[in-house]
Amino acid sequence: MLLARVTEVSREVTAASARSRKTALLADLFAEAGPEESPLVIAYLAGRLPQGRIGVGWSTLKEVAPPAVPPAAEPALTLEEVDRTMTELAAVGGAGSQAERTRRLGALFAAATLEEQQFLLRLLSGEVRQGALDAIALEGVAKAAGVPATELRRAVMLAGALPPVAQAVLAEGPGALVRFTLRVGSPVQPMLAHSAGTVAAAIAALGPCAVEEKLDGVRIQVHRLGEVVRVHTRSLDDITDRLPEVVAAARSVPADAFVLDGEVLALDPATGRPLPFQVTAARVGSRTDVATAHAALPLTPVFFDVLAVDGESLIDRPGRERHAVLSRLLPEDRRVRRILVTDPGDPAQVEAAERFSTETLDRGHEGVLVKGLDAPYVAGRRGRTWLKVKPVHTVDLVVLAAERGHGRRTGTLSNLHLGARDADGGFVMLGKTFKGLTDEMLRWQTERLRELAVSDDGFTVRVRPELVVEIAYDGLQRSTRYPAGITLRFARVVRHRPDKPAAEADTVERIAGTG
Numbered sequence: 001m002l003l004a005r006v007t008e009v010s011r012e013v014t015a016a017s018a019r020s021r022k023t024a025l026l027a028d029l030f031a032e033a034g035p036e037e038s039p040l041v042i043a044y045l046a047g048r049l050p051q052g053r054i055g056v057g058w059s060t061l062k063e064v065a066p067p068a069v070p071p072a073a074e075p076a077l078t079l080e081e082v083d084r085t086m087t088e089l090a091a092v093g094g095a096g097s098q099a100e101r102t103r104r105l106g107a108l109f110a111a112a113t114l115e116e117q118q119f120l121l122r123l124l125s126g127e128v129r130q131g132a133l134d135a136i137a138l139e140g141v142a143k144a145a146g147v148p149a150t151e152l153r154r155a156v157m158l159a160g161a162l163p164p165v166a167q168a169v170l171a172e173g174p175g176a177l178v179r180f181t182l183r184v185g186s187p188v189q190p191m192l193a194h195s196a197g198t199v200a201a202a203i204a205a206l207g208p209c210a211v212e213e214k215l216d217g218v219r220i221q222v223h224r225l226g227e228v229v230r231v232h233t234r235s236l237d238d239i240t241d242r243l244p245e246v247v248a249a250a251r252s253v254p255a256d257a258f259v260l261d262g263e264v265l266a267l268d269p270a271t272g273r274p275l276p277f278q279v280t281a282a283r284v285g286s287r288t289d290v291a292t293a294h295a296a297l298p299l300t301p302v303f304f305d306v307l308a309v310d311g312e313s314l315i316d317r318p319g320r321e322r323h324a325v326l327s328r329l330l331p332e333d334r335r336v337r338r339i340l341v342t343d344p345g346d347p348a349q350v351e352a353a354e355r356f357s358t359e360t361l362d363r364g365h366e367g368v369l370v371k372g373l374d375a376p377y378v379a380g381r382r383g384r385t386w387l388k389v390k391p392v393h394t395v396d397l398v399v400l401a402a403e404r405g406h407g408r409r410t411g412t413l414s415n416l417h418l419g420a421r422d423a424d425g426g427f428v429m430l431g432k433t434f435k436g437l438t439d440e441m442l443r444w445q446t447e448r449l450r451e452l453a454v455s456d457d458g459f460t461v462r463v464r465p466e467l468v469v470e471i472a473y474d475g476l477q478r479s480t481r482y483p484a485g486i487t488l489r490f491a492r493v494v495r496h497r498p499d500k501p502a503a504e505a506d507t508v509e510r511i512a513g514t515g
Helices: 003-015 017-044 058-065 079-091 097-109 114-125 132-147 150-160 163-173 176-180 199-206 244-251 277-285 292-295 318-330 346-361 441-451 508-512
Strands: 192-195 209-214 218-225 226-234 257-266 299-309 340-341 367-372 382-389 393-404 413-421 428-432 453-456 458-461 467-475 475-478 486-489 492-496
Touching: 003 017, 003 176, 003 508, 017 079, 017 132, 017 163, 058 097, 058 114, 079 097, 079 257, 079 467, 097 114, 132 150, 132 163, 150 163, 150 176, 163 176, 176 218, 192 199, 199 209, 199 346, 199 367, 209 318, 209 346, 209 441, 218 244, 218 277, 218 299, 226 244, 226 257, 244 257, 244 292, 244 299, 244 441, 257 277, 257 318, 277 299, 277 475, 292 413, 299 318, 413 441, 413 467, 413 508, 441 453, 441 458, 441 492, 467 486
Parallel strands: 192 382
Antiparallel strands: 209 340, 209 367, 218 226, 218 257, 257 299, 367 382, 393 413, 393 458, 393 467, 413 428, 453 458, 467 492, 475 486
8 A cells, every 4th residue: 555545544534523534534544455554554543653663853854854855756655665664764773873764764755755755754753643543543443344343442452452453353354353352461451541620529420439549650560370470551561571579569469360450659768658750650661770770769569450360351340349359369558548439428428538539649649540339441441430530730831932733733833832930030941732722722822923933943933932821730750851850741731821921920940849
């Protein structure tokens, strides 16, 4: 299949507003691509490279981005050729590697039409953003293969990803789905939670429930089969070798085969309070001298769910039954703290749950998760039967620059560079965000920032620091990328504040104090 066909459908999907139209476009594309090419089509449309990181950054991309390399007149570049080039780029290393990557990438861009060049640029820079593409792609595969979307979705949850399931079902039909079951040793997509404003609101929505601590750690899924233990992240990466303490904890469990869902976090040895998230993340991310890192900063695994034990899948069992199994497997100090609300109409139970939430925050954790007692484990979905409640911080920051939008946002100034006031009266960048913007907010923002523009390199428009925006975020984390040494976690725009002068924006010192 030609890359031009994928770029064409990408453009049409982006422009389409109706979900049914998006699904139909993708279904036609998958039917045309066939089983062998469908995994690559899915990855590219979702903005992912099967090879992962290939060592190509902006310094290289600027050498080949339009108009640096003249485009081909007619489309002839195939998906196979693109994939082969990405594999070759990932393998380049040693002296002169950057020049070699630039050469190979330049040849690829020279074989692409202008539209294909623009798509490749967005793909390589992580700018292919097509909302809910994974969910719509699943529906498109289901339509192309003639299988119910619900059955395909369950298979994808248990397989951990859509591409292998798509390839199987497009080649073999509905019968291929029976192969995808929960198996110890094969990670599944984790269940996620929606948000609720308050603990009381979450309880009212769910009925009988458990209120659990929401730990600010790294999500882990632990599989044990005999003496073999594997540890996976939320994105299903295997990090077993980095977490010897988790492996040891899994081997102490009185069962030969199981799958546990939980978190791992760093605790202050003196107080037992959780250390900042970035401390845990840095330790989990460390790939060198694990023994030394482990000795200097041991991590603590804590679990809140069990998906399988001794050959039996538990994901369809109610939450109360899964927790009973978890309690038999693990001691109390290996399980998250929780409190039950068996009667949501009892004010005393609701008050106790709210008090538990306050105490959880006082212990340094992120918030609470409220879980329906009868809810199954819906792998890979953001289920309505798990609701997270945590405080949201807001700050007023100044826009320092904005990046040009892509896809539906082409022609707009979208991704905002956000700055806080510094002690010397200047502004220090704390991060970027394009989230939270409605179409109307985006239109107004683009017009206003064009009025404030002072430079434009074709990618980023730098502006006079005058526009204030209210930003919501979930917390802070350390960052070497930004000069203040911190950045905002999950930042999103609440509203523009044209009524507020930049001199009244929040300071770095105040924001750092919110921790």
